[in-house]
Amino acid sequence: MIVLGIETSCDETGVAIYDSQSGLLADCLYSQIGIHAKYGGVIPELASRDHIRKTLPLVQQAIAEAGIENADIEGVAYTSGPGLIGALLVGASLGRSLGLAWDVPTIGVHHMEGHLLAPMLEKTPPKFPFVALLVSGGHTQLVQVDGIGKYKLLGESLDDAAGEAFDKVGKMLGLPYPGGPHVAKLALQGRNGQFEFPRPMTNRPGLDFSFSGLKTFVRNTIADHSDEDGNLDPQVRADVAKAFEDAVVSTLAIKCRRALEQTGLQTLIIAGGVSANVHLREVLEQAMEKVGGKLFYAQPKYCTDNGAMIAYAGCQRLLAGEQEGLEINAQPRWSLESLPAIGD
Numbered sequence: 001m002i003v004l005g006i007e008t009s010c011d012e013t014g015v016a017i018y019d020s021q022s023g024l025l026a027d028c029l030y031s032q033i034g035i036h037a038k039y040g041g042v043i044p045e046l047a048s049r050d051h052i053r054k055t056l057p058l059v060q061q062a063i064a065e066a067g068i069e070n071a072d073i074e075g076v077a078y079t080s081g082p083g084l085i086g087a088l089l090v091g092a093s094l095g096r097s098l099g100l101a102w103d104v105p106t107i108g109v110h111h112m113e114g115h116l117l118a119p120m121l122e123k124t125p126p127k128f129p130f131v132a133l134l135v136s137g138g139h140t141q142l143v144q145v146d147g148i149g150k151y152k153l154l155g156e157s158l159d160d161a162a163g164e165a166f167d168k169v170g171k172m173l174g175l176p177y178p179g180g181p182h183v184a185k186l187a188l189q190g191r192n193g194q195f196e197f198p199r200p201m202t203n204r205p206g207l208d209f210s211f212s213g214l215k216t217f218v219r220n221t222i223a224d225h226s227d228e229d230g231n232l233d234p235q236v237r238a239d240v241a242k243a244f245e246d247a248v249v250s251t252l253a254i255k256c257r258r259a260l261e262q263t264g265l266q267t268l269i270i271a272g273g274v275s276a277n278v279h280l281r282e283v284l285e286q287a288m289e290k291v292g293g294k295l296f297y298a299q300p301k302y303c304t305d306n307g308a309m310i311a312y313a314g315c316q317r318l319l320a321g322e323q324e325g326l327e328i329n330a331q332p333r334w335s336l337e338s339l340p341a342i343g344d
Contacts, residue, residue, distance in 0.1 A: 001019070001020045001021075001074045001075060001315055001318060001319055002017060002018070002019045002020075002025070002068065002072055002073055002074050002075075003017070003018050003019075003020075003073070003074065003075040003076065003077055003311050003314050003315040003318060004016075004017055004059065004062070004063075004073050004075070004076045004077070004095075004098070004311065005017070005018060005076075005077045005078070005109075005307045005308065005309075005310035005311025005312070005313075005314055005315075006055060006059070006076070006077070006078040006079065006091045006094060006095050006307060006310065007078075007079045007091065007111075007114070007305055007306060007307045007309070007310045008051045008055060008078075008079060008083075008087050008088065008090050008091030009079045009081070009082070009083025009084065009087060009088055009091075009111045009305060010042060010047065010083055010084055010087060010137075010138075010305060011031070011032040011033070011035075011036055011042045011047050011087075011305075012029060012030070012031050012032065012304065012305040012306070013029070013030040013032075013050070013051050013054045013055050013058055014027075014028070014029045014030075014058075014305055014306040014307030014308070014310070015028045015029075015055065015058040015059050015061070015062045015307040016028065016062060016306065016307035016308040016310070016311040017062050017063065017066040017068070017073070017311060018308065018311035018312050018315050020315055020319060023121075024121060024308055024311075024312075025065075025066035025067070025068070026061075026062040026063070026065040026066035027062070027301075027306065027307060027308045028058045028061050028062045028065065028307065029058075029301075029306055029307070030054045030058060032046075032047060032050050033177070033178065035047075035050060036177065037176065037177045039177075040171055040177050041167075041177065042084070044084045044085075044086055044087065045086065047084060047086070047087050048084070048086030048087050048089070048090055051087050051090040051091065052090055055090060055091060055094055056094060058307075059094070059098070062307070070102060071102070073102060073104060074104055074318075075099075075104050075105050075106065075107065075314065075315065075318040075323075076095045076096075076098050076099045076102075076104060076105075076106045076107075076314075077095070077106070077107050077108075077109050077310050077311055077313065077314020077315065077317075077318070078091040078092050078094070078095030078096075078106070078107075078108060078109065078310065078314075079091055079092075079108075079109055079111050079114065079310055080092055080108025080109060080110065080329045080330055080331055080334070081108075081110065081111060081329075081330060081331030081332055081333070081334040082110075082111055082112070082138070082331065082332055082333055082334045083111055083332060084332065085330055085332045088330035088331075088332065089328070089330045092108065092328050092329060092330045093328055095108075096324065096326075096328050099324075105318055105323035105324075106323060106324045107314045107317050107318050107322055107323055107324055108324055108329045108330075108331075109310045109313045109314045109317070110313075110334055110336060110339055111305075111310075112134055112139060112141070112272075112336050113148075113149075113151075113313050113336060113339060114309035114310045114312075114313045115134055115136065115271040115272045115303075115309060116132050116134060116143065116145065116151075116269070116271055116336075117148070117309060117312055117313045117316070118271050118298040118302045118303070118306075118308070118309040118312075119269050119271060119296045119297055119298045120312060121298060121299075121302055121308060121309070121312055122296070122298060122299070124296075125296070126267055126269050126294070126296040127267070128145060128146055128147045128150075129144065129145060129146040129147070129263075129265055129267070130145050130265055130267035130268060130269055130296075131143070131144055131145070131154070131256065131259045131260055131263055131265050131267070131268050131269075132144075132145050132268075132269045132270075132271060133252060133255075133256055133259075133268065133269070133270045133271070133275070134271055134272050135161070135162050135163065135252065135270065135271075135272045135273075135274040135275055135280075136161065136162075136163045136272030136273045136274060137161060137163035137164050137167060137178075137180075137273055137274075138161055138163070138164065139156070139157070139161050139163075139272065140156060140157035140161040140162045140163075140209045140211075140252075141153060141154075141155070141156040141157070141336070142154040142155040142156070142207050142255060142256070142259045143336065144259075144263050144265070145269075147341060147342065147343055148313075148316055148317075148341070148342040148343070149339045149340050149341035149342050150341045151336050151337050151339065152337065153336065153337055154207045154259050154262065154263070155206065155207025155208045155209065155255060155259070156208060156209065157208070157209040157210065157211065158208055158209065158210045159210050159211065159212040160210075160211040160212045160215060161209075161211070162209070162211055162248055162252065162274050163180055163272070163273050163274045164211070165211035165212075165214065165215050165248065166179060166180035166183050166184075166245075166248070166274065167179040167180050168215055169183055169215060169218050169241075169244050170182050170183045172218060172219055172222055173186070173222070173232075173237055173240065173241060174237075180273065180274065180277075181276075183241050183244065183245060184241075184245060184277055184278070184279065186237065186238050186241040186242075187238065187241040187242040187244075187245040187246075187279070188242075189235075189238035189241075189242075190238040190239045190240070190241055190242025190243065191235070191238075191239050191242070192242070194236075194239035194242075194243065195221060195239055195240060195242075195243035196243065197214060197217055197218065197221075197243045197244060197246070197247035198213065198214060198217060198247065199247055199250050199251045199254065200213055200214050200247075200251055201251075202250075202251055202254045202255070207255050207258055207259055207262070209251070209252075209255065211248065211251075214244070214247055214248070214251075218240060218244050221240060221243075222240060225240075245277075245279055246279075248280075249277070249279050249280045249283050250283070252280060252284075253280075253283050253284055253287055256268055256284060256287070257287060257291075260291065260293065266288075266291065266292065266293035266294065267293060267294050267296070268284065268288060268293060268294070268295050268296070269295070269296040269297060270284065270295070270296075270297045271297065271298060271303065272303060273303055273304045273305075274303075275297050275298070275303045276300040276303040276304065281295075281297060316342060317342065320342045320343070322340070
């Protein structure tokens with residue numbers, strides 16, 4: 001089955017074509033970073049307008065790159081939520097319209113299910129069951145995954161997600177938007193042991209996360225070490241970035257270990273934008289080696305928002321016989337556990 005996937009949940013327009021027999025045929029992405037950078041964050045109205053301009057041209061580009069015709073497409077998948085409502089409506093409206101025009105089934109895909117299944121695009125995909133750490137700008141969740149749609153939420157962020165904390169700390173340190181990747185890069189210049197930041201909620205049982213207190217701790221540290229004009233020594237700046245990254249990575253690793261112990265599973269996948277963080281991958285690789293487990297993750301380009309993960313997830317559900325009615329669905333808030341299971 002050849003499926004067109006459309007991702008427009010936030011500030012990246014992704015379009016891809018996935019073939020259940022041959023794999024990924026085309027993957028096109030347009031990032032709005034340049035538009036939102038001067039504001040230091042995503043402006044929803046600007047994001048929606050840019051999706052309107054870019055999505056259909058990317059669809060045409062993807063079809064051309066795949067070397068197929070419109071008539072070859074057998075299904076359309078689009079991100080239905082969670083995300084920015086205006087941005088979601090762009091992809092949902094176009095996805096449903098193309099489905100009607102081509103007389104093929106369409107399916108709304110849960111954005112986080114797309115991330116969760118992104119490692120399935122790799123040559124050696126993980127096998128069910130496993131524990132998934134979904135860690136991005138808007139979500140930090142630990143999920144037990146027994147199959148597609150068979151999800152049990154083990155823990156989640158009670159306030160700022162890890163990716164959101166990275167971006168906000170980047171802003172505190174005067175780094176360009178989005179701050180997360182720049183914090184990680186700056187942390188490479190930091191010195192070990194210069195600062196010791198807390199590992200939030202690791203001294204109590206449970207698998208929930210909280211990063212707002214850590215963010216405040218960073219802000220206070222910056223204020224304490226800045227001069228009278230508010231300037232921070234470049235080396236101290238790098239040391240703060242390193243201490244912050246270490247704290248987040250250590251916290252995530254501790255919670256992942258607990259989740260594996262609680263479920264009795266030995267396979268861990270990490271997905272979402274923060275899963276591209278090299279330090280996080282290294283620490284989790286070492287942790288999994290110690291317990292004889294396996295770690296899986298997607299290529300960096302499939303960690304951030306992309307159409308390939310939506311095309312793949314949508315293809316699996318379309319193959320199982322699911323499809324949308326005539327309505328256009330966009331759900332800015334949508335529980336992962338509410339998704340129907342495949343294969344029951």
